[in-house]
Amino acid sequence: MYHHSGNVARAVAGTTTGVLDPKPEGSGNALFFQRCTWCGTAMYHRLLCPVCQGSELRTERSEGIGTVRHSSVLHRNTPAARNVSLVEMAEGFVLRGRVMGPPVGVHSGDRVRLSTAKDPVRGEPVFQLVDEPYGAWT
Known part of the structure; x- marks a missing residue:
């Protein structure tokens, strides 16, 4: 360029x-x-x-570690509900991505780690929770 x-x-x-x-x-x-x-x-x-x-x-x-700043559950254009999250990465930038797991189980402040840099369907980064959500062990 x-x-x-x-x-x-x-x-x-x-x-x-x-x-x-x-x-x-x-x-x-x-x-x-x-x-x-x-x-x-x-x-x-x-x-x-x-x-x-x-x-x-x-x-x-990026090291691939971040914190969920906002998460929404979407029901449109998909057969099942999915989440869309804004993730603030450790390096200081914010991006939109998806966090694996139940859409209602993702909350602001959750720590996440990059799982896949590019989802094959939507082309957005996919993250996984670093810590087990409350109730996962009950």
Whole structure:
């Protein structure tokens, strides 16, 4: 990707292509995000930094650990209810994904770990709960 400033074109560090790429040698999936080289803001699937509007973004790999900030149960366009969650990753960016398990069993504040970087049907990241939900052992 190139940024044109006047008559001079220069390469921009990082692009949104390949943001969800498999790890090398088929060892599972990895989640990639961008970080602004000017202000250090972490973001997911952006062309410009939402803070400083910078276009120089470098791609980094997430550790895959996060916290559910919001979760909703959807009943439309699907034969069964499913959840859609906003997950704040440890690196500081927020993304939309699905948490495995009963849709009503996912709550704000739950810790999650990346399970699959790209769901084959919906194309969104899939997470699993890090801690067993209350009542799982009763």
